[in-house]
Every structure is written in C-alpha cells, then in structure tokens.
Amino acid sequence: MTSGVPAVFLDRDGVLIEDTGYPHLEEHLRLIPGAPEAVRRLTALGYLCVVVTNQSGVARGLFTEERMKAFNAQLVRRLASKGAVVSAVYACPFHADAIDERYRHPDHPDRKPNPGMILRAIDEHHIDPARSFLIGDRPSDLEAARRAGIPGFRFEGGNLDDFVKDLLGH
Incomplete structure (x- = not known):
C-alpha cells in the first residue's frame, strides 16, 4: 500500500496573490511575483498544490x-x-x-490556526503528511501546519519561486 502523494499547502492572500484586504473581485487578483513558476516547479516535482485560506470576508458580510x-x-x-x-x-x-449567523462560530475547526482544512485535504486527496509542507505568511498558517503534523514555512514577500527554490535547496 502506498503512503499517498506529497502536497504543498499554500495560503492564498499574501502567498499566491497580493493581500489587498479581503480580495474578492477580478481586479483584486494580482499574483505574487513568482507564484505561477513556484506552483509549476512544485507540480513538476510531484507535489499536489492545495490552497488553504481563511475567508472571514464572507462572515463579515463583505462578499458572498x-x-x-x-x-x-x-x-x-x-x-x-x-x-x-x-x-x-x-x-x-x-x-x-460574523455578521451573518450562518457563518458565526467561536472556533471553527477549519479556521486557521486550526488544522481542519489541511486534515480534510490529506484525507480527501490521499496525501502523505510525512512528505508534505505548508507555505503561509502568518503565524496562524504555521500553527495550523504544526497542528496538522506537517512543517510550515513563512513567506515574507518577494518572489515566491525564489522562496520555493531556497526551501527545496535547488
């Protein structure tokens, strides 16, 4: 039996796209420099790329x-x-x-720093946590990774592909 596929969990705002403050419209969609190249590089190395993102803008009534x-x-x-x-x-x-009570939860298991989204992805995509890691830009991302039992690495801006190359030692 195989142990599953390796994956990289990527935060969205501040890692893949510029964090413009609750981005939700096409004009807000500005890729971080090196984001496509980083995802291509990771995929070529056999990693599944999985986005895990807190989106409290929905709960706050800023968008649906x-x-x-x-x-x-x-x-x-x-x-x-x-x-x-x-x-x-x-x-x-x-x-x-949350303004909208449907989205109000005191500590939802999916909301980072909780690991729910990561654990669900591991289960649903047959991911091997021992060969997986997370890239995030906030302490809550890294804490979610820790709670899911995978390494987490903090991206503090710049070129995401350069960060990934350094991380992988290429």
Missing part, C-alpha cells in the same frame, strides 16, 4: 460565499493559464464575529 468561490475559481484559472496546476482549494468562511 458564491463570490468567494468564483474568485477562487478565477485564481485557479489564472494560474492554469500559466501552466500552474492547483489541485484543490479549501476556504473557511467562518468567524467568531
């Missing part, structure tokens, strides 16, 4: 869950148009201070 899903689909298409394949997107619209 449908708008969030459409924006995530736009991101996947934009990356794909550059030869960069994202295998799955997990997004958590829940927040303790």
Whole structure:
C-alpha cells in the first residue's frame, strides 16, 4: 500500500496573490511575483498544490460565499493559464464575529490556526503528511501546519519561486 502523494499547502492572500484586504473581485487578483513558476516547479516535482485560506470576508458580510468561490475559481484559472496546476482549494468562511449567523462560530475547526482544512485535504486527496509542507505568511498558517503534523514555512514577500527554490535547496 502506498503512503499517498506529497502536497504543498499554500495560503492564498499574501502567498499566491497580493493581500489587498479581503480580495474578492477580478481586479483584486494580482499574483505574487513568482507564484505561477513556484506552483509549476512544485507540480513538476510531484507535489499536489492545495490552497488553504481563511475567508472571514464572507462572515463579515463583505462578499458572498458564491463570490468567494468564483474568485477562487478565477485564481485557479489564472494560474492554469500559466501552466500552474492547483489541485484543490479549501476556504473557511467562518468567524467568531460574523455578521451573518450562518457563518458565526467561536472556533471553527477549519479556521486557521486550526488544522481542519489541511486534515480534510490529506484525507480527501490521499496525501502523505510525512512528505508534505505548508507555505503561509502568518503565524496562524504555521500553527495550523504544526497542528496538522506537517512543517510550515513563512513567506515574507518577494518572489515566491525564489522562496520555493531556497526551501527545496535547488
């Protein structure tokens, strides 16, 4: 029996795209320098690329869950148009201070720093956590990785492909 495939879990805002403050419209979709190249590099090395993103803008009433899903689909298409394949997107619209009570939860298991999105992806995509890691830009991303039992690495800006090359020792 195989142990599953390796994966890289990528935060969305601040890692794949510029964090413009609750991005949700096409004009907000500005790729981080090196993002398509990094995803292409990781895929070529056999990693599944999985986006895990907190999206409290839904809970805060800034945009709908449908708008969030459409924006995530736009991101996947934009990356794909550059030869960069994202295998799955997990997004958590829940927040303790939600305006919309459907999204109010004091500590949702999917909301980073909780590991729910990562653990679900591991299960649903037959991912081997021992060969996987996360790239995020916030302490909550790294804590979610730790709680999921995988290494987490903090991207502090610049070129994502350069960061990935350094991380992988290439």
